[in-house]
Each structure stands twice: as structure tokens, then as C-alpha cells.
Amino acid sequence: MGTILVVAEIQKGAIREASYELVSAARSVAEAGGHEVNGLVIGSGVGDLASEFASKGAGKTLVVDDAAAENYNVDVWSKAIRAAADSTGADLILISNTPAGWDVAPRIAAGLDCAFVSDTISAENGEGGGFNFLRRIFNGKLDAEVSTSGRTVASMQPGAQAAFEGSSEGGTEALSADLSATAKFVETKIAESTGVDLTKADIIVSGGRGVGDPEKFTEVIQPLAEILGGAMGASRPVVDAGWLDHPYQVGSSGQIVAPKLYIAAGISGAIQHLVGMKASNFIVAINKDPDAPIFEVADVGIVADLFDIIPALTAAVSEAKG
Template structure:
């Protein structure tokens, strides 16, 4: 019995998965092993699932740990299903209680937490959330090769980037970012005025760009840009993890939201709970007064 950490070749979160694996192994009192499929082998969901299934059947780990990356989301649930298990995904903490592991994961985009117990015999499968565990340098893991007998049904082409970004949010010292709370495309000028008053770049959470209210290149979050300005104002953004990972390194964070329980207040230094359509115009005036 062991804890097996699956390291995604070349991914920045590999070291975070390793830290989580070490903690889980120590708590369970079992040794840690780590494995990777080298980056020069082409990723497919079918190919990776078959290779790790063979490895897991041969080594019979108590727990298999992944970083919750896009690639993990593409194949790890298949692997777990082959062992008739759920991938307990996106966990932020863990403990061992009465001999079995209990994982903490968020519900409702971070509004609530849940304790999830992995019951029955292993292997159990778990992926850890970005930023939940501090990264360590990965030691040389065991290298796993693909199973030659398995022909993947997916035929992937070379990854590509759509176009060079016209807007580089990473260079902006001040960012005003807008979320669903803005309600309608016609209300965008409300936050644009605040950005103008502060000399800030205007950015947005994913749903605003999905709706086409602002271009995709102004998106902050896991599928957009990662920013660390000296001042980040989140206006009408509830703070789903996909957004938080893109901005929580900002020096000073201000949140304006109607919901006092919105997860954005967890990462904020300053906050105003209220209607953004009243607060933002008042803030524009206050900023103009302070700057004059």
C-alpha cells in the first residue's frame, strides 16, 4: 500500500500534487511513490488511462493523487471509473479520521465547503486544487510508458495559441475587473468610468467574456491571464476559484459585492457589501476628489 502521485510532465502544479501526496502518505502512514509519463509521449485520454490503469493494478496504491489540471479532468475520471471510484476532485485539504481519508472540497463555486470521506478499499482517487498546497521540487519520479496494445481513439493535433494578445493585463499596475453583478452589457460604462478615474485597465471574469460583453483577451482567471497588480478591484465578482487563481497574488485587493458571503471577500483586503450601481459611482467621485 502506498500513495501514488501522478506528476503531469512540465506542469507548474506537479510540485503541488507532490506536497499533497507527501502529506497524505504521512497521515496514512504509508510510503510515497511518484510517476510520470514523459512529455515526449503524446497525451490522449485513452492512452494515459490505460497506462496508469496497468500501473495501479500492479502496485495497488491506497490513494492516487493528481493536480486538478485541465489534463487531469480529461482522463483521471476514466481511471477512477475503472476502479468503480469517484475522482474526489479539486480538494483543498485532507485529514485521516477513524482510519480513512476525509477530503475538504468546495461546493457551489466556493460558497460552501464539504467533508467527503473516501470509504471502502482503495485505491481512492483525488485531485488537489491549484494553490491549495505549496509546491516542492519534484524528485526524479518513476517513468511510465504507454501501453502499446492500446490504440487511443482520440487523434490530437499540435496545441496552438489563438493569437497574440493585444492587451497585456500583466503589465497593468491597477486593474478594475467586472463580473456577473454588472447584469447587462449596457452597464459596462459604469465600471469603465471607475477604471478611467483610477487610470486602470478594465478586465473581467469569464462569464462576461463568454457573453461577449468584453473581449476574451480581458479575461482574468485560469483560462485567461494571471495578474499581480498593486491594486485589483473586483466589482460584482463572486470569486469562483477559476477567477481567484488568476488574481489572488495582487498586492491589494478590493471587493465590491452584494453578497457578504461571496468567496471574493476571502481574498480581499478591503470590501464594500452593497449594490455596485450605487457604490461604483460614489467611488468614482471619491477617487476624483482624492486625486485632485
């Protein structure tokens, strides 16, 4: 029987939601392939969090609890994860696609001399003890199938799977590892907020890839949001392309919003966007494609060019306001 090792990440004193998403992925691979799922929690004073992880899906959870692991350090994490991989004989090591995950995952694979797949959104058993993954590429335009043989390290995108919500048994087990590090922790800097808090807005006017370029957000989307006294939002490709900052993003890996009015312009309605806004009270969708999935959740659907509709709406509201 093989083993899948799920590496947990702690943020603001709690196990991240993304770690429970890894548990979901691990459990579905384990169910089909007869693997055991094990967790790994790294930090200082993290015994309670490790017990929680063990009982909420990860099963037997190894704990590297050491003052040296108080703050994220790539050397400490590499050594702890490699020690856990050796101790469990893990065939698949799952790490979240977070800044820490991007940093440490390739090192683990290089250190273990095994396959590495980044940015995955799903995992399955493959041939010859390997695994098959889907990776979303080209800014969400394509999903690539990637297969590995033998032991594999994979990083998975937050929001790609639903977080595991069941329970498990297995308890925790202390793991000692050589945590000597060349890298030194200096400080944690949190990026300055842009001041956008979409979760508090009553009205959101969101633009998607269909808006076409960043200037059009300023010229077309923002004026409608402003005149309605609302906020501007966006789909993920807009943020990935650098047109708007991440706080503007609505969806599974952005903000979850439920305003009184949500206007979606040039947004197709992918599931990851819908989970972020479908609880809105009233949804208006504007899309040139009559088959766009956004229309399935819309209260009012307008099949048209957003560049005809949005400026006309802005002008009409302006006129009504006098």
C-alpha cells in the same frame, strides 16, 4: 504501509505547478496515514523531468517514457496510470483537474473499479482505508464533504493547495506498459487569446459576483477601468458563470497581478482571490458587507453599494480630466 500515486502533467516542457500542488496534498495525507508517496511521469524524453519530480517532493517516481506518449492520448495515459497503480499498489491516485485530468481520471477509476471523486480541494485519511475530500460546489457557494472506502482516484483543482517546495529522495524507475491506443492524436489547438494581459496593467478595476450580471460589467466596471487607463478584471465566479473569459480572472487559478492601483468591487476577498492581488501597491475595496475579508487587505475600504460608488467615481474622473 499504503501508497499514494501522484500523476504529473507536463506543459511547455516543464512539470506543471498543479502537479506540485498534488504533491503537497499527497504528503499531508501520507504524513497522517503513514503512506509512501510515489510520482508518475508520462511522456517522451522525460527522464530529466521525472528526476526533478522525484527530487522535489514526489519521491520514487515511475517513468513511462515512450514515443507513443509524446502527446496526450487518453488511451496511453489510462494504460500508463493503471500500470503504475498496479505496480505501486496505490491506495490513492491524485490527478490534477485539468482538461487532461478530467478526461482520464474517470477512466482510471472505471478501469480499476474503484471510487472516484472529482473537483476536490483537499484530501484526508478516512475510515476503512478510504479518504475524505472537500469538493467545492454550486459555483463556490458550498463545500461538500465526500468520503470513500478503499482505493480511490481523485482529481484536485489547481490552486487549491500551495505547491510543495521541499525536496525528496527516491529516484526514478522505468515502467513499461502496453500503450496501444484506439484514440489518435490529431493536433493541439490553443484557444485564441482575448488580448487581455492583466499582469501588464498599472490599474485594474475588478468586479465580483456582487456586480450581478454580465451587462453591468460593460455598463459600470468597464467605463471606470477605461477612464482610468486601466484594465478590467474579475473574480472566479464571474468567469465560471461565463460573464467574462478566463484571462480576466484574478486569483490563484487566474492571473497573479500587482498593479499600482487595484479596485475590487463586489468581491468578498476569498483567499484564492487575495493571493492574486494582495501584492498590489494600493487597494480600494467597495463592498456592502462591512465584514467582508477584502477590507483586511484594503488601503481604502468603502462600505457601500458599488452601483452608487463606481458611477460616481467614473463621473468624477471624467470631470477632473475635463
